[in-house]
Amino acid sequence: MATGTIIDVVMPQMGVSVSEGTIVKWLKSEGETIEADEALLEISTDKVDTEVPSPGTGVVAKILVHEGETVDVGTKLAEIAPEGAEPAVAEPEAAVEAEPAVEPEPEPAAAVKADAPSSAEPPAPAAPVETPAPAAAGDGSENGKSFVSPVVARIAAEHGVDVGTIQGTGQGGRVTKKDILAFIESGPAPAPAAPTTPTPVETAPTAPAAPTDPSAQPTAPPVAASAQPQAAGTGETLEPMNAMRRGIAEHMRRSLDTAAHVTSAIEVDMSKVVAIREKLKASYQKDYGVNPTYLAFVGRAAVDTLHDYPWINGELRDDQIVTRNYVNLGIAVELADGKGLIVPVIKNAEGLNLLGLARSIADIAARARDKKLLPDDVQGGTFTITNPGGYGTFHGTPVISQPQAGILGTYALVKRPWVVQDALGNDVLAIRPIMNITLTYDHRLVDGALAGRFLHDVRENLQTWGEDRY
């Protein structure tokens, strides 16, 4: 019987600025055993998506926050009953009801406290009582009403619909696939004009120019009833914003509201880099399994240049100017599905040569795409490089990652007719691989001339450095 005390699992702090996280997926369910450090759940914050390891060995006694919900850092997510403790296994029935989609609200605390491991009594079905739901169909077979089939659960999760608010036409009032599809298509059915329908009144998100007081709701048929998402217009599809998207949206807006963005661009003759890269590629690949990308070259040249431009590697903190003797280089990484962006950081990039930088970039990019980044990997950046040139774009004005002072953009490497001087000092046209490089800087701290000088020096490095400088 109960030996140890219950271990709480809380929403971890995934970075200083992060205040909340979303439960993406529980990897264990109630009643399952788990080892310490075994992955218990996946969470998503506006910085990283990651797995949360179990703080102890035992049985998952209680899951308090359901998938899809967003809670503050420090919120208790689950309880682990240490080995020997009575697993608080819910009966299958109850387990079904606990299904996230059905559950109206988590209602955490309350019921939880009671089942300290010593009170051998499994807390069983007490907790989740069904949502009222428009009466009508209630024909006695309670079970049918609460059972949510796999396909209905999936559709509900995909559309963020609370199944409890749908009128079911299946056996015992069960919500069928047709019911939920019709619900989504048409918005909630005009509730069976019942006097009793207390549709859980959401603080109606948008209701423009609030016409009447909310208590009038039930009678106003189609419009206000909208319990959950706003209905899609013809030809439109609605999908909920995930935590990463929300994070990006918030950060982009805040950055533009904070910094005075200005972008300068410079054209760089990459002949030398191309030649060095050609030379190094095979041996890097063979000896280290690393591809010396152009991004690594530019990164190396930029990090070196930043040494002479501390303000560009700096930060405005209140009315202080922060400079550093190190460069933590952020690299913007597009996630595989094109639906997200994350900026993992290479710490102390000034200590890395070309090989080290190329390897680090490959590593963080791979881990970003595999969702294997640790919270630390996305924090503490002092300067960022973004590389949207892969698709051929030759110019852009990226948004600064706050609270940094600058972001370097690298664009497509294009062969261009270029005026150079021949051995006699005459101008001649040559074909040269040219890359546009931009610096978007916060004009509050960095002036145009400084930015120009910085870009000039980056160009000089790229155009003049020999292999040994990298």
Next chain:
Amino acid sequence: VAERTYLQAISDGLRQEMRRDKRVFVIGEDVGVYGGAFKVTLGFQEEFGAWRVIDAPLSETAIVGGCTGAALMGMRPVAEMQFADFVSCAWDHLVTVAAKQFYRAGTPVPMVVRLPSGGGFSGGPFHSQNPESSFAHIPGLKCVCPATPEDAKGLLATAIEDPNPVLYFEHKHLYRRLKADVPEERYTIPFGEARTHREGEDISVITWGAMVHTADEAAEELAKEDVSVEVVDLRTVMPWDRKAVLASVEKTSKVLVLHEDTRTGGFGAEIAATIAEEAFESLDAPVKRIAAPDSPVPFSPPLEKAFIPQVETVASGLRELAAY
């Protein structure tokens, strides 16, 4: 194109293959002089001679064993079991030798065993069975169960062309009851490609052989009740078209797996399990099976009717799913 019965389509297909490929020959009990118990090979001996249409002694072991040897030597034998039930005598040759030969020695066994199967005519326990699931379970064997004249002909050509031992289950109940247009020219129908016998939106029936028609009639009844039923005819049970089945399940979210063979360990169980594994999140109701009860096939007409899934049984199963 000409209207042919299911039996004529098989006969035509076999004749066509024998005309185009000298390696193809037929062997079985009474297939020569008598033209076969069901007259599939009527007139064959006259056309192809006694060496290509061989009357065998009453020994399925000898027939299938001889075919295995002939196939190893480069021939394309087509054996006829007078009734599918008797194939059990040839189990060892099929399962131990023919099915494993290519794996063991790398030598193909291009052989077809024709198996008149199924009940519905009071044939009793020795003349009515549908043993496809037993053989579908054996790696190395393929199992074909055509439901229409057109498929019967095209699938037979594919079976004869196939370099593996193929069990070709022809349903006796369909032999002369089913008539449809069949192309006169030669054609093949690939194995492992299901055919949507009837399109529908609300419930999928996964079935094969004679049950395709039972399902279709039941679907017709349900249509009157405004329930739209899709009937997927697997055509070949091994290989079977998982993709088509899963696609149909994803569309309708409710499935009835139907077969004439007995229930326990029937091939429907494999299909149901696959759906549960791979389409779980598409399901809106438990996967339902309708099959014969676990008993020998009875002689008595009323009992046999109770044994083989009937249109009414299937229709009420569909109604249950629709209401779920």
